[in-house]
Structure formats: C-alpha cells, structure tokens
Amino acid sequence: MEPTESRTLDAIETAVAEIAAEMQAREDRGEVASYIPELARVSPQQFAISVALRDGRTISGGDWETPFSIQSISKVFTLALALGKVGDNLWRKVGREPSGNPFNSIVQLEHERGRPRNPFINAGAIAVTDMILSGHQPKEALGEILRFLQFVSGDDAISIDRSVAASEKATGFRNAALANYMKSFGIVENPVEHTLGVYFHHCAIAMTTRQLAMAGRYLAFEGRNPDTGHSVISLERARRINALMLTCGHYDGSGEFAYRVGLPGKSGVGGGILAVVPGGASIAVWSPGLDHNGNSKLGRDALELLARRMHWSVFG
Incomplete structure (x- = not known):
C-alpha cells in the first residue's frame, strides 16, 4: 500500500x-x-x-x-436494469426533472397527464418497474432485480423481507392510485396488481x-x-x-x-x-x-x- x-x-x-x-x-x-x-x-x-x-x-x-429495508434506494438499481432493457426509450414515459413535491404526490401526475417527473418518485419508479416486468411473470421480474443486487454487491445472501412487502401491499392505496392513473394514459402497460406486486417487493429488499x-x-x-x-x-x-x-x-x-x-x-x-x-x-x-x-x-x-x-x- x-x-x-x-x-x-x-x-x-x-x-x-x-x-x-x-x-x-x-x-x-x-x-x-x-x-x-x-x-x-x-x-x-x-x-x-x-x-x-x-x-x-x-x-x-x-x-x-x-x-x-432499502425502500426507494432500490429505484437506483431498477433504473439501471430498465435502461439496459429499453434504453433511452425509457424517457418517453418518465421525465428527468426534480419534482418539488412529495414522493407520492398525485397532483403533479395529474397535471402532467400521467408522465412521472423522474424515476425516483413513486410514480416514476412504478413506471420503471412496469418496463422491467414487460414480457415476464412477476416472479421472474422480481428475481431479475434481486439477482442484480446480489451480483453488484457480491453477496447472494441478500433477500426480500416478506413481512415488509406484505405491510406495503396492505397499506399501499396511494401507490395503487398512482399506478391506475398512469394505466389510464398507457404509461403502465401490465396489469396494475402485477406491477405493484413487483414494486412493493423490490422496495422491501433488506x-x-x-x-x-x-x-x-x-x-x-x-x-x-x-x-x-x-x-x-x-x-x-x-x-x-x-x-x-x-x-x-x-x-x-x-x-x-x-x-x-x-x-x-x-x-x-x-x-x-x-x-x-x-x-x-x-x-x-x-x-x-x-x-x-x-x-x-x-x-x-x-x-x-x-x-x-x-x-x-x-x-x-
């Protein structure tokens, strides 16, 4: 040294x-x-x-x-995965600007006709998750996210806290509202319950x-x-x-x-x-x-x- x-x-x-x-x-x-x-x-x-x-x-x-529970930190890794899958086409559905609003705001989403301001607010991360899910079953998409985190950390012991995921699903009404609103504009393409299921679980990675x-x-x-x-x-x-x-x-x-x-x-x-x-x-x-x-x-x-x-x- x-x-x-x-x-x-x-x-x-x-x-x-x-x-x-x-x-x-x-x-x-x-x-x-x-x-x-x-x-x-x-x-x-x-x-x-x-x-x-x-x-x-x-x-x-x-x-x-x-x-x-890493929660929204997982959005950094799902963004990298989604960019690897769809490239810069991702930015057609998600913006790159600071929000200036709370992370779960629906007001801004309505004002901008369903296109999230950036990939790190909840709506943006749900849209990114939907891109990873396309062409896969939810378990396959979630497995891809988990394996990516295990790979970049060099640690196969990383896992999902199922109790946290269940807790998020049971109380995630506003996220469901965001996802359904984006679905109405075609930003979310997969079944909303599938996209949200993957989203709740990757946020619950421990x-x-x-x-x-x-x-x-x-x-x-x-x-x-x-x-x-x-x-x-x-x-x-x-x-x-x-x-x-x-x-x-x-x-x-x-x-x-x-x-x-x-x-x-x-x-x-x-x-x-x-x-x-x-x-x-x-x-x-x-x-x-x-x-x-x-x-x-x-x-x-x-x-x-x-x-x-x-x-x-x-x-x-």
Whole structure:
C-alpha cells in the first residue's frame, strides 16, 4: 500500500468511527415511517455507516451488520436494469426533472397527464418497474432485480423481507392510485396488481450498510465492477444515473442534500441513503428516523460530516 493510500484509509477509518459515535449519541433522531406498519416497529436508536473502496475494502461503524429495508434506494438499481432493457426509450414515459413535491404526490401526475417527473418518485419508479416486468411473470421480474443486487454487491445472501412487502401491499392505496392513473394514459402497460406486486417487493429488499455500499461501487467507478473490471453499465449511463441521484434522489429535499453533502445520493423511507463519490468510494448510511421530507435525518448529517472531512464533493 502506498503511503498516501495508507493515510487516506486511516483518515476514513477515524472519520467513520467518530461520526458513528457522534450519531449514536444524538437525541434528535427524526421520526420513523409510521405509514408502513412494519417500518413503524423499527427502533430509531440505530445508526450504521459503511464506506466501500475500489479494492473492495470496507470501513464500517455502528449497527452495520443489521439488515434494513432499502425502500426507494432500490429505484437506483431498477433504473439501471430498465435502461439496459429499453434504453433511452425509457424517457418517453418518465421525465428527468426534480419534482418539488412529495414522493407520492398525485397532483403533479395529474397535471402532467400521467408522465412521472423522474424515476425516483413513486410514480416514476412504478413506471420503471412496469418496463422491467414487460414480457415476464412477476416472479421472474422480481428475481431479475434481486439477482442484480446480489451480483453488484457480491453477496447472494441478500433477500426480500416478506413481512415488509406484505405491510406495503396492505397499506399501499396511494401507490395503487398512482399506478391506475398512469394505466389510464398507457404509461403502465401490465396489469396494475402485477406491477405493484413487483414494486412493493423490490422496495422491501433488506440489506446491511456494508452490502449496500458494495452494491453501489459500480456507480462510483465508471459503471464497472472494480473487482473484475467488467462493465455493469456504460460510463455514460453511470454518469447520468449519478446526475439524477444528485438532482432527484431526495425528493423535495434534493436541493438541500446537494447543498449540504454535494454528492449523488438516493434515500429510502427505511432510513437508508446510498451516496456516491465518483472515482472514490460508495457510501451507505442508515438511521430509521426521518426528516419532514422522508429522508434519514442522521444519515444526511453523517454524510455531510464525512464529505466535509474527506473533501468529497462533486463541486470541488
């Protein structure tokens, strides 16, 4: 190991340990997502952070061995899969602009005649899921999504939390409204119950922060799996997904995240955030308490501290 690499590794290890200790001591932790009963049962007293480097080394702190529901973070991976299937035809049905509205807003969808503003709000992710489903049975489509996550993380143990999926299905009335509305405009082509079933289940995939950080490395390293050098997606596509993560990855809190953290990131209401340091690292944080926009309160704070200490920002 080169001296500079050793110093950088030491700096990351020190930063991760200190940030984990600070976050675990915080009292104001936000509120867990109560509208999904299974997520409402998760203790907000947990915090985890993992940093995955090019060579596969990971530095972790806190409750990093505890799996959690990745929720909307799965949308980053389904977007990559759908682009691989239909290419830029995807953008005929889904936009690329920030929403400025809550992630489950139906008002905006009505105003824009059923075309979701971006692939990371719920309506957009449902439309993307529908594209993956086309030509497949729901179990086949879901298996494809799960295998992709297992592949990019290098971990076949990743699985779906069936209780969370059932909880989402039982309470997912607004998502059903979004899907049916898009169906009326031809944005959703498959049976709504099939598309929603796949959507609820891929949002219910459970991962640790270490697994999630490893899964995100291909976005940090030009679309390639750093372990093999093989392309997962093209460099151009990796850059564009990162751009969407920066501008749309935190719903109507995306501007605040870009301002404070300065990295592409995608949040989920399970309390996780995946962040990408292009050419440097993939980072996953988890703390179940959310802010008023539905993003992890401590997760964002931790990423802001880490980005500042390591001088990690796409803005220099």
